[in-house]
Amino acid sequence: MIKGKVHKYGSNVDTDVIIPARYLNTTDPDELATHCMEDIDADFVKTVRPGDIIVADDNFGCGSSREHAPIAIKASGIACVIANTFARIFYRNSLNTGLPILECPEAVAGINNGDTVEIDLESGKITNVTTSNSFQAKPFPPFMRELIEVGGLVNYAKAKVGR
Amino acid sequence: MGQTITQKILAAHCGKESVEPGELITARLDLVLGNDITAPIAIREFEKIGAQTVFDKDRVALVPDHSTPNKDIKSAELVKIMRDFARKHNITHFFEIGKMGIEHTLLPDEGLTLPGDAIIGADSHTCTYGALGAFSTGVGSTDLACAMALGETWFKVPEAIKFVYYGKLPKWVSGKDLILYTIGKIGVDGALYCSMEFTGEAISELDMAGRFTMCNMAIEAGGKNGIIEPDEKTLAYIKPRAKRDFKLYKSDSDAVYKNVIEIDVSKLEPVVSFPHLPENTKPVSEATHIKIDQSVIGSCTNGRIEDLRVAASVIKGHKVHPDVRLIVIPATQEIYLQSIKEGLTEIFVEAGGAVSTPTCGPCLGGHMGVLAGGERAVSTTNRNFVGRMGHTKSEVYLASPAIAAASAVLGRIGSPEEL
Ligand code: SF4
Numbered sequence: 001m002i003k004g005k006v007h008k009y010g011s012n013v014d015t016d017v018i019i020p021a022r023y024l025n026t027t028d029p030d031e032l033a034t035h036c037m038e039d040i041d042a043d044f045v046k047t048v049r050p051g052d053i054i055v056a057d058d059n060f061g062c063g064s065s066r067e068h069a070p071i072a073i074k075a076s077g078i079a080c081v082i083a084n085t086f087a088r089i090f091y092r093n094s095l096n097t098g099l100p101i102l103e104c105p106e107a108v109a110g111i112n113n114g115d116t117v118e119i120d121l122e123s124g125k126i127t128n129v130t131t132s133n134s135f136q137a138k139p140f141p142p143f144m145r146e147l148i149e150v151g152g153l154v155n156y157a158k159a160k161v162g163r
Numbered sequence: 164m165g166q167t168i169t170q171k172i173l174a175a176h177c178g179k180e181s182v183e184p185g186e187l188i189t190a191r192l193d194l195v196l197g198n199d200i201t202a203p204i205a206i207r208e209f210e211k212i213g214a215q216t217v218f219d220k221d222r223v224a225l226v227p228d229h230s231t232p233n234k235d236i237k238s239a240e241l242v243k244i245m246r247d248f249a250r251k252h253n254i255t256h257f258f259e260i261g262k263m264g265i266e267h268t269l270l271p272d273e274g275l276t277l278p279g280d281a282i283i284g285a286d287s288h289t290c291t292y293g294a295l296g297a298f299s300t301g302v303g304s305t306d307l308a309c310a311m312a313l314g315e316t317w318f319k320v321p322e323a324i325k326f327v328y329y330g331k332l333p334k335w336v337s338g339k340d341l342i343l344y345t346i347g348k349i350g351v352d353g354a355l356y357c358s359m360e361f362t363g364e365a366i367s368e369l370d371m372a373g374r375f376t377m378c379n380m381a382i383e384a385g386g387k388n389g390i391i392e393p394d395e396k397t398l399a400y401i402k403p404r405a406k407r408d409f410k411l412y413k414s415d416s417d418a419v420y421k422n423v424i425e426i427d428v429s430k431l432e433p434v435v436s437f438p439h440l441p442e443n444t445k446p447v448s449e450a451t452h453i454k455i456d457q458s459v460i461g462s463c464t465n466g467r468i469e470d471l472r473v474a475a476s477v478i479k480g481h482k483v484h485p486d487v488r489l490i491v492i493p494a495t496q497e498i499y500l501q502s503i504k505e506g507l508t509e510i511f512v513e514a515g516g517a518v519s520t521p522t523c524g525p526c527l528g529g530h531m532g533v534l535a536g537g538e539r540a541v542s543t544t545n546r547n548f549v550g551r552m553g554h555t556k557s558e559v560y561l562a563s564p565a566i567a568a569a570s571a572v573l574g575r576i577g578s579p580e581e582l
Pocket of ligand 1: 229265266267286288462463464522523526527544545
């Protein structure tokens with residue numbers, strides 16, 4: 001069960017503001033995390049706590065294919081991102097690197113910045129503890145659930161190579 | 164029921180007669196690629212998979228182009244990881260400095276991306292090769308790692324949106340203007356997860372450079388891939404380059420589209436995208452009050468010889484405005500050399516421009532033309548997000564090579580007609 005404070009953003013949060021290209025000369029998750037969201041929210045790194053949640057409107061993670069984006073978000077302590085929609089490469093990258101993401105426009109509409117939110121990843125149930133409202137996220141298709149269950153794409157490939 | 168070109172290519176690569184939108188498939192890949200930013204992570208993940216070596220040493224392309232020639236020690240270390248990996252696994256297509264270029268211009272020019280191919284690259288602009296009638300799309304590093312090991316990957320078959328461009332292209336309206344206009348019309352998520360199929364007489368009229376530019380920016384509308392049916396222009400480009408067999412696919416006349424969007428190009432004028440999203444488009448005539456500090460001509464979107472020819476034809480006989488830095492970056496070594504042979508480089512340098520060795524450089528705010536706070540650039544690149552070319556308080560205006568060249572002379576955004 002995930003429980004944390006919400007950091008809320010608008011539409012089209014792109015990978016350049018999630019982790020600016022000037023920091024892409026490293027692949028170290030902890031170093032990347034120190035610059036996460038810096039160009040859109042300079043206070044993010046100072047206020048984020050392990051277990052916190054990002055909530056955003058449309059097309060979260062648009063732009064480049066840099067996996068550094070979900071890696072930086074995860075390493076910063078964020079436990080889940082909820083959005084109306086995700087850009088497709090970011091969606092893939094999050095599944096592949098084990099950053100939980102949920103599409104749920106109702107939840108996005110019903111959650112404010114600073115609210116405390118609880119998420120049951122298995123069932124997709126999202127509860128806004130602050131307002132006592134709950135929402136149901138779209139479940140993952142079976143193939144993607146399998147991917148998550150084996151622990152991401154690398155484990156999936158490992159099993160295939162081993163066969 | 165008819166199939167789109169994208170459905171046909173995906174079906175052929177997963178051993179099926181046909182595939183339906185929404186279907187999850189595992190497809191065989193003809194080429195997988197990575198660059199100096201994404202490949203090092205992919206290599207780390209590749210080691211974890213436990214594969215002995217890559218699935219095919221001729222079908223993995225590694226291109227150090229983003230921070231090269233190495234801009235700092237950390238970048239040098241990343242390129243070294245790539246180089247060592249390429250040597251260890253005898254990767255045929257590792258492109259060393261002096262032989263390299265920006266991946267999405269280099270690989271088609273080298274004949275490594277062909278019509279009918281299924282390609283993934285750990286770079287969002289991998290969709291560029293759709294201009295050849297291939298299915299190609301960007302993925303992340305972990306996808307690249309697994310594809311390097313297995314030679315296959317999973318896809319969700321996309322729905323398709325058909326764009327029909329009709330009418331005669333006015334002077335100075337290029338492929339760049341068509342795609343910027345399109346993104347302005349549908350928005351940066353207007354084609355989210357969809358295949359963007361570009362058709363119509365105006366597309367037939369476009370040269371290959373213009374078609375590459377259009378497919379390159381499909382991702383800027385959220386598209387999974389951009390694609391154009393191959394024709395005689397495609398074949399003229401590909402025949403002297405291809406080193407393996409390829410296959411031409413066309414959409415069926417009864418193929419199913421989510422949406423069909425028709426655009427009369429004869430009414431368009433050159434387009435400029437204002438900060439900080441590519442969808443913020445305006446006709447150039449509404450941008451002529453924007454003073455600029457820098458003009459960048461290059462990138463995987465507009466760094467081809469055709470782009471440099473247009474820019475040089477506009478700049479010839481003029482000087483770069485005293486308040487503007489003009490930076491010209493041919494996309495590959497071959498284009499760089501051709502630009503010298505044709506006298507284009509001389510035109511740029513004589514006008515007061517700086518001509519660089521091939522690199523992504525300023526396109527992602529890496530090096531070779533990073534902006535300070537409060538500065539503005541007009542650029543032929545593809546993204547104008549906050550901080551994309553440097554300081555978060557700087558601004559990028561996206562435009563065609565003709566507009567970027569004219570603006571460099573005018574000191575403000577403007578069209579060649581004003582010179
Ligand atoms: S030129 Fe720009 S958009 Fe193209 S691959 Fe390089 S950084 Fe990416």
